[in-house]
Structure formats: C-alpha cells, structure tokens
Amino acid sequence: MADQGLTPEPEDAEDADNADNADNAEDVADAASRRQRKGAAPTGAGLDVIVVGAGLAGLACAADLIAAGRRVRVLEASDDVGGRMRSDHRDGFVLDRGFQVFNTSYPQVKRRIDRKALRLCAFRPAVLVHGPQGTTRVADPTRRLADAIGSVRTGGIGPRDMAALAALSGWCALAPPRLTKAAGVYRPDRSTGAALKSLGFTDEFVARFFRPFLSGVFLEDGLATSAAVFRMVWRSMVRGSLCLPADGIGAVPRQLAAALPAGTVVTDSPVAALTGEGVVLADGTDLGASAVVVAAGPSAASRLLPGAAVPPYRTVTTYQYAAPTSPLAEPTLMVDTRMRFLNTCVLTEVARTYAPTGTHLVQASVLGTDLPGREGEVRAALADAYEADSSAWDLVATTTVADALPAMPPGHPLTRPSRISPGRYAAGDHLTTGSVQGALASGARAAREVLRDQA
Numbered sequence: 149m150a151d152q153g154l155t156p157e158p159e160d161a162e163d164a165d166n167a168d169n170a171d172n173a174e175d176v177a178d179a180a181s182r183r184q185r186k187g188a189a190p191t192g193a194g195l196d197v198i199v200v201g202a203g204l205a206g207l208a209c210a211a212d213l214i215a216a217g218r219r220v221r222v223l224e225a226s227d228d229v230g231g232r233m234r235s236d237h238r239d240g241f242v243l244d245r246g247f248q249v250f251n252t253s254y255p256q257v258k259r260r261i262d263r264k265a266l267r268l269c270a271f272r273p274a275v276l277v278h279g280p281q282g283t284t285r286v287a288d289p290t291r292r293l294a295d296a297i298g299s300v301r302t303g304g305i306g307p308r309d310m311a312a313l314a315a316l317s318g319w320c321a322l323a324p325p326r327l328t329k330a331a332g333v334y335r336p337d338r339s340t341g342a343a344l345k346s347l348g349f350t351d352e353f354v355a356r357f358f359r360p361f362l363s364g365v366f367l368e369d370g371l372a373t374s375a376a377v378f379r380m381v382w383r384s385m386v387r388g389s390l391c392l393p394a395d396g397i398g399a400v401p402r403q404l405a406a407a408l409p410a411g412t413v414v415t416d417s418p419v420a421a422l423t424g425e426g427v428v429l430a431d432g433t434d435l436g437a438s439a440v441v442v443a444a445g446p447s448a449a450s451r452l453l454p455g456a457a458v459p460p461y462r463t464v465t466t467y468q469y470a471a472p473t474s475p476l477a478e479p480t481l482m483v484d485t486r487m488r489f490l491n492t493c494v495l496t497e498v499a500r501t502y503a504p505t506g507t508h509l510v511q512a513s514v515l516g517t518d519l520p521g522r523e524g525e526v527r528a529a530l531a532d533a534y535e536a537d538s539s540a541w542d543l544v545a546t547t548t549v550a551d552a553l554p555a556m557p558p559g560h561p562l563t564r565p566s567r568i569s570p571g572r573y574a575a576g577d578h579l580t581t582g583s584v585q586g587a588l589a590s591g592a593r594a595a596r597e598v599l600r601d602q603a
C-alpha cells in the first residue's frame with residue numbers, strides 16, 4: 149500500500165512506527181496519578197510540545213517525546229485520560245464505554261504495555277454463530293484443533309471452508325508481515341468480501357460467519373473494508389489473544405498515563421484553538437510551545453486543524469445488562485446471522501471482576517445509534533440466541549459512540565504523515581487504522597516527525 153507521506157513506508161504498519169520505544173510500564177497508581185493530573189496547572193512556561201488529547205495517540209506521542217528529552221504538556225478536555233477507551237466503575241460493575249477487546253499481539257502493545265499488570269482475562273478463541281437453525285461453533289484450527297474438529301463435525305464449518313481457514317490463519321501465523329502483505333490477494337487492495345472469495349471461502353460461509361463477525365470488528369456490514377486492513381487484523385487475532393483487563397478497557401490508557409512524569413497530563417483543559425505561539429484554552433488561557441500535536445479524535449481534529457483530512461466514522465451502540473444467572477457458561481463471543489445484534493457475550497464469563505458477586509454482565513452491540521424500540525428488539529434477540537429469559541435483565545448502561553472507528557475502504561493507507569504545517573502535527577487513528585495499534589502507532593509517528601523537525 150502506498151504511503152502518501154514524507155517518510156518511507158514502513159515495512160508494515162503493524163510493526164512500524166515504534167522502533168525506538170522502550171517499554172516504560174510501571175505499576176498503575178490510578179488514584180494518585182489522577183490527583184496529580186488534576187492538581188497540575190496548565191502552565192506553558194518553557195514547553196517544547198503541547199499535545200492536545202490524552203487518548204492512546206496523545207499518550208504514546210507524549211511518552212516518546214519525553215523519552216527524547218522534550219518538555220511536554222498533554223491537555224485533555226474531559227475529566228480523565230483514555231478518550232474512546234474508558235471504563236466507568238459503578239455499583240460494583242465495570243462498564244466499558246462501548247464493547248471493545250484488547251489484543252495482546254499488537255506490536256505497539258507489546259512494546260508499551262505491561263500486560264501482566266492489566267490482569268488480562270482471555271476470550272475463548274472461537275465464535276458461536278447463531279442462526280435460524282440454532283447455534284454452531286466456528287473455531288480456528290491454528291488455535292484449538294479439538295474445537296476446530298468439533299466445528300466440522302457439528303456443521304459449523306464445512307471441509308472446504310475449514311481448509312481455506314487453515315490456510316489463511318496458518319499463513320498469517322507463520323509468514324512474516326512482508327510476505328503476507330505482498331500476497332496477490334491483497335495487491336492491489338480490494339474489499340474484504342472480494343478477498344475472502346479469492347481465498348476460496350464459499351459464499352454461504354462468508355454470509356454466515358465472516359459477514360456477521362467482521363461487522364462487529366469494522367462496524368460496517370458490507371465486507372467493504374480494505375482487505376489489507378482485514379489481513380492486518382486477522383494476523384493480529386491469530387497471533388494473540390483477545391482479552392479484557394480485569395479493571396476494564398480504560399486500564400490500558402491509565403497505565404500509559406501513569407508512566408508519564410507527574411503533571412504531564414492536565415485534565416479538564418479543553419483546547420479552543422491553535423494560535424501562532426501554541427494554543428488557547430476554552431477559558432482563554434494562552435499556552436506557548438514550539439510544536440503542537442493535535443491528538444484529539446476526528447471531530448476535534450477537523451475543528452482545530454481546518455483542512456486536515458478526516459475520514460467518515462462509524463457509530464456503534466452497546467447495551468449492557470445485569471443478569472442473575474449467566475446465559476452462556478463460557479467466555480465466547482456470539483454473532484447473529486440475521487444481524488439483529490453485531491455480537492454479544494457474557495462479560496463476566498471472561499472477567500469475573502466486571503460485576504458484583506451473584507450478578508452477571510451481558511453485552512450486546514448494534515451498528516448505529518440507540519433508536520426508539522431498538523433495545524427491546526435486541527433484548528428479544530438475546531433471549532432467542534441464549535435460549536434464556538432476558539425480560540428481567542436490568543439494563544445498566546446504554547453507550548453510543550458516534551466516532552467509534554474510521555471507515556477504511558480499499559486503498560486506505562495504513563499510515564499517513566502527521567505534519568500539517570510547520571510546528572503543527574496531527575495524531576490519531578484517523579491517520580492509521582481504527583485500532584489500539586493504529587492509535588499508538590500514529591502517536592509514535594507524530595513524535596518522530598516533531599523530533600526530526602526540531603533536530
């Protein structure tokens with residue numbers, strides 16, 4: 149895939165944009181570090197770089213700049229770090245703001261995150277597919293052979309599709325990224341649907357498994373996402389585990405923030421505009437710095453950096469229910485061939501910490517917003533899928549994320565330059581791929597470009 153940027157295209161955006169970052173994980177001292185952040189005044193005296201936004205991209209960028217000796221301030225509009233990766237702790241529940249999973253194999257994750265400190269709880273590497281004829285299991289032969297054989301025996305997947313799946317996953321697991329990327333299926337780039345056809349999958353299996361499963365991954369239901377992005381994501385899934393941190397997905401950015409020097413991140417400090425000398429906050433305070441990195445998510449990026457290219461974004465809504473008993477006694481994701489929901493799982497089967505003792509937490513996600521009547525339809529579909537009475541489940545949270553993931557159609561560049569103009573840079577998943585890896589890598593790239601320009 150062509151990089152339209154100023155730097156040479158990295159061998160693979162999965163492994164790039166991170167070469168020189170030491171793993172700087174420390175114990176997470178959330179409460180203390182948060183107090184420090186809130187207490188720090190957003191003074192700009194002597195700053196080299198202001199980073200706008202304390203999501204993953206901003207935090208990674210700040211870490212790399214500080215490691216290179218720069219004086220950095222991160223200004224965050226909201227009351228805590230994390231951006232789209234936050235969790236609320238309420239009445240004994242861990243409520244992630246939208247369903248998302250943590251992938252252990254992303255190169256940026258391996259290099260920056262102390263995974264042990266997150267107390268990761270893994271999903272079973274299989275997917276349950278619910279349809280009018282019942283529920284079947286689809287398991288990857290490179291992960292759990294016994295489950296995969298069971299999938300064939302019970303009709304979850306036929307022999308031809310199992311052979312295609314083994315070839316795809318085996319290739320992704322064993323071949324270096326350069327080789328998988330160069331495969332004819334991905335060059336020139338095409339839609340995921342077209343690539344799956346070339347890889348030998350039957351239309352029936354694509355419709356029954358890939359379409360519902362990947363709709364939840366890319367937040368679009370037409371298999372229209374770039375095949376190169378699909379290859380990258382599939383490779384990361386085959387090579388790692390999908391997990392939830394015991395304290396919620398928000399523990400990931402909190403760990404990154406806790407590793408920064410005290411006072412680096414200042415919350416409750418929305419930036420209103422960029423100025424010739426730095427930024428002006430919403431309260432009128434001027435802060436100066438020789439460089440400003442806008443890592444503020446897609447909407448704020450287009451507002452603060454007029455002219456910056458921001459792709460359309462996908463919206464997702466997640467319903468979280470408290471249930472007295474677990475409707476599925478295993479930590480496995482379920483999808484629906486009729487697409488009444490994108491995916492569902494019992495979060496407490498994955499991480500028991502997500503609900504108080506004696507209660508279970510079930511999530512179900514749908515594309516788009518929370519329209520009237522939608523929750524009732526989802527609840528009815530869950531009763532059907534789990535063969536359980538969902539009528540008494542308590543709806544504990546409804547979360548709609550408007551700018552959840554960027555659209556990534558064929559030709560989507562895996563990485564784009566950060567520099568917008570002299571001293572002005574952008575970072576965020578809109579410049580890479582909509583993923584933890586993409587956001588962290590874009591922060592790393594912005595830091596590299598700042599350092600090169602300031603050298």
Ligand SMILES: Cc1cc2nc3c(=O)[nH]c(=O)nc-3n(C[C@H](O)[C@H](O)[C@H](O)COP(=O)(O)OP(=O)(O)OC[C@H]3O[C@@H](n4cnc5c(N)ncnc54)[C@H](O)[C@@H]3O)c2cc1C
Pocket residue numbers: 200201202203204205206223224225226229230231232233245246247248249250251417418419420443444445446448464549551552553575576577578581582583584585586587
């Ligand atoms: C529901 C959902 C599910 C997902 N699932 C997965 C998944 O399973 N796997 C995966 O890898 N990725 C997943 N993602 C994607 C991943 O979470 C994002 O790619 C990543 O968090 C984006 O980070 P970012 O730093 O680019 O942007 P953001 O997280 O949006 O951070 C931007 C920050 O800037 C702040 N800000 C905005 N305006 C201002 C301003 N004016 N002044 C100061 N600060 C400002 C915001 O408050 C925010 O903290 C999911 C995302 C969502 C929403």
